[in-house]
Amino acid sequence: MVALQLDSLLVALMIAALLLLLTAVLPWILSVASSKSRVVKEELVEVVKCLKCDYESVRKYEKGDYVGKVVGSCPNDKGSLVVKAIYVERYTQTK
Amino acid sequence: MDGSNEIASYLIVLLFLASFLMNFTDIPQRIQMQRFSSFVRKRLYALEELEADTRRKAIAYMSSVGIKEPSKVLEGFIDNFFLIRPVDIEPTDIIKRLKHLIRVREGSVRDYVRTVLSEADRSIQYSVESVLEVVSALRLLNKLIRHYLELGLKYNNWILVMQLAMQIPEVVEVAKAYAGSIDAFSSGIPIGDSVGPLVAKMLVGWGEPTRELSEGTDLYEVEIDKRKVYVIKASGPGSNVGWPGEALERLVREYDGEIERIITVDAALKLESEESGEVAYGAGAAIGDPGPEKIAMERVASEHSIPLDAVVVKMSEAEALSPLSKKIYEGALRAYDTVLKIIREKVREGGTVVVIGVGNTVGVR
Known part of the structure; x- marks a missing residue:
């Protein structure tokens, strides 16, 4: 086995270079390690509401619908069902 | 002198040389400018891609509502219909003048859309106006970014290029939001x-x-x-x-x-x-x-x-x-x-x- 002979100055320089390298990549390591939630699925949904009773439900958005549009009748009392809101539902996953 | 001492001596000389170059020349700034300009350029390509995509969507939407030659309509809108803000050094009645100018511009845009879409419902005309405005805004954004980048490179203004690099991620986010809004405007989804x-x-x-x-x-x-x-x-x-x-x-x-x-x-x-x-x-x-x-x-x-x-x-x-x-x-x-x-x-x-x-x-x- 060959013994590697290094003097203390060279060792110090190598340690300094290593520390410099670590300082340079530290922000990147931290950003990768930090837990961030990312959006895995997006879905456009609409809230429909009965004008007579408290019936309200969330369903998939249908093309051409807008807030205030009458889209059918209430399953409870046959009152008019209107679109109350349209929004994007985002499903996220934490890394 | 053994081998390791020789390497150490070379390294020290190199360190001094590097220190001199870093402290007493413009080389670091030039290197940084190259790095930052390449960073900006990459984002600019992404922005241009975003604009091209938005244009395609705008043309498809205008075509779907019955506009003939939608690309001509789009080209006729972009770069036109600007608004010169009223003189503010003399603020008397500035609001009246600004209101007048805004109304004149809006009237011109409305007339422009009406000429190509006279039969359509008013809400469709409004949506076409918004779609045109979105593409126009993205075009202006890209032109401004390219302007400042080229200006910075032309005059070796590394501060300008660096500022641009610092701000461009925010600009990209806004541009993405503009591009995303075109789907909302064309499909009639609330924003x-x-x-x-x-x-x-x-x-x-x-x-x-x-x-x-x-x-x-x-x-x-x-x-x-x-x-x-x-x-x-x-x-x-x-x-x-x-x-x-x-x-x-x-x-x-x-x-x-x-x-x-x-x-x-x-x-x-x-x-x-x-x-x-x-x-x-x-x-x-x-x-x-x-x-x-x-x-x-x-x-x-x-x-x-x-x-x-x-x-x-x-x-x-x-x-x-x-x-x-x-x-x-x-x-x-x-x-x-x-x-x-x-x-x-x-x-x-x-x-x-x-x-x-x-x-x-x-x-x-």
Whole structure:
């Protein structure tokens, strides 16, 4: 086995270079390690509401619908069902 | 001298040389400028791709609503219809002049769209206008970024290039939001900025307007807990913001100032530490127009000494332009409760209050 002979100055320089390298990549390591939630699925949904009773439900958005549009009748009392809101539902996953 | 000492000596010399180059020459700045300009250039390509994609979507949408030669219509719009702001060194009647110029520009845009889409419904015409404005805004954004990048490189202005590199991630986010809004405008989906009209629509129980107060701005009349409530919002469901200031002015004058309170509801830009969808209330006119509509509200309220309340839903600029998210929708529900609370607590029974749902009414009838 060959013994590697290094003097203390060279060792110090190598340690300094290593520390410099670590300082340079530290922000990147931290950003990768930090837990961030990312959006895995997006879905456009609409809230429909009965004008007579408290019936309200969330369903998939249908093309051409807008807030205030009458889209059918209430399953409870046959009152008019209107679109109350349209929004994007985002499903996220934490890394 | 053994081998390791020799390497150490070389390294020390190299260190001194590097230190000299770094401290006493422009080389680091030039290297940084190259790095930053390459960073900006990459994002600029992404922005240009975004613009091309938005153009394709705009052309497809215009074609679907029956516009012949949509690319010609698009090209005829982009780079035209600019607005030169009025002289502000002499501020007398500046609002009057600004209002006039804004109306002239809007009239020209409307006429331009009408000539190619005369048969279509007004809400479709409004949406086509918004789609054209979005593509035009993206074009301007790209031109500005390229302008500053080339200017920085031309004059070796590394500070300019560096500033651009620092700001470009934010610009890309806004551009993405603009690009995303084109889907909302063409499909008629509410965006974050639609919270004001959404709250207004909730207040009127999804009823129909009584009449049009000013062009593209409707008036609704309802009674809430024995208080007469006039609700003003832009005519939907096309992309439209209406003229809420002018409409309020007309309404208050019609009733000779016999209004107890005016409540404005709008989207407001959040600070980074704030949560999207947070609701806050205060005094003043919650409206983000260039001036004329806001000042009309302030003037008519102060002229008749009517308290002016503002209810805002906080969101980022990107969220304001993107399709409505669940968080913002929940914020709209809270804003609706806040408006009801103000009406119940600050307006006496039998009194009259005006609520204005400020913002783009796309997707909200």
